[in-house]
Amino acid sequence: MPPLPPLAAQAEHLVELGVHELAGMSADELRDFAREAGGERTDVLLAVHPDRAPASALAPLLRRADKPGFVVVDMPDVDDFVPYDIELPDAPLYLVAGIDRGDRMSNWSPEEALPALTKEERTPLVLSEGIHWVLQEPEALERNRCFMTIGSRLRKANGALDARTPAIWISNGTGRDGRERRDAPKVGWCWWGNRHTWLGFGSTTGRSA
Structure with a gap:
């Protein structure tokens, strides 16, 4: 992957997208x-x-081939997937270092990948971090080379973890996605125990405020 854009350019891009307004802050705070x-x-x-x-x-706000990103229709609870066993900085803005797409773990299940990342002293990306990465570096999504963000999990009412794990990939325009969404960036989910040849595991070496 190429280097990320400079931080100042990243901030400006978020301002252009209106992310500062979503976050309830001014453009100058972000800059x-x-x-x-x-x-x-x-x-x-x-x-x-x-x-x-x-x-x-x-x-x-995601874009690929001039098509906007979307969340799959069977994930209306996407915002209930929150950081699991990961402590994010207690700040509205923070930095994520050493991002990796985890191509080497393609065709691994999340269940297999998590202990391997831990052994490497890496932590998986949460879903919002993965989206931020693709916002700044659209090349992070390639055909047959996309990634899961297993740092976000959903705990059910009975205390058990939902078997779904979030991922970001490219729509083929099939099924309920609709043909008009072919090639669009897609936020969806995969099963905790399943393997996918085209999904790695986004991870980081650390976060700081």
């Missing part, structure tokens, strides 16, 4: 954070905390 964090840095991703900008609001 100031990026400048103070080192505006020319290309080794970190600027992320808005999911409590401020949830996945359902970010997904439609």
Whole structure:
């Protein structure tokens, strides 16, 4: 993957998309954070905390082949998938370092990938971080090379974890997606125990406010 855009450019892109308004902050707050964090840095991703900008609001801002992103229709509870066993910085804006798509783990199940990432001292991306990454670097999604964001999980009313795990990939325009959505960025889910040859596991070496 190429380097990320400079932090200042990332902030400007989020402002152009109106993410600052979603997050209830001013454009200058976003720009100031990026400048103070080192505006020319290309080794970190600027992320808005999911409590401020949830996945359902970010997904439609994605673009590929001039088509907007979307959340699959059978995931109306997408915003209930929250960080699991991951402590995000207690701040509206933070940085995500060392992002990797996890291509080496393609055809692994989330159940198999999580302990391997932990052994490498990496943590999986949460869904909103994955969306932020594709917003800034659309090349992160390629045909047959997309990724899961298993840092987000849903706990059911009985206390058990939902077997679905969020992922971001490219729609084929089949089924309920609709032909008009072919090639659009897609937020969906996969089963915790299933393998997919075209999905790696997005992960990070750390987060900081």
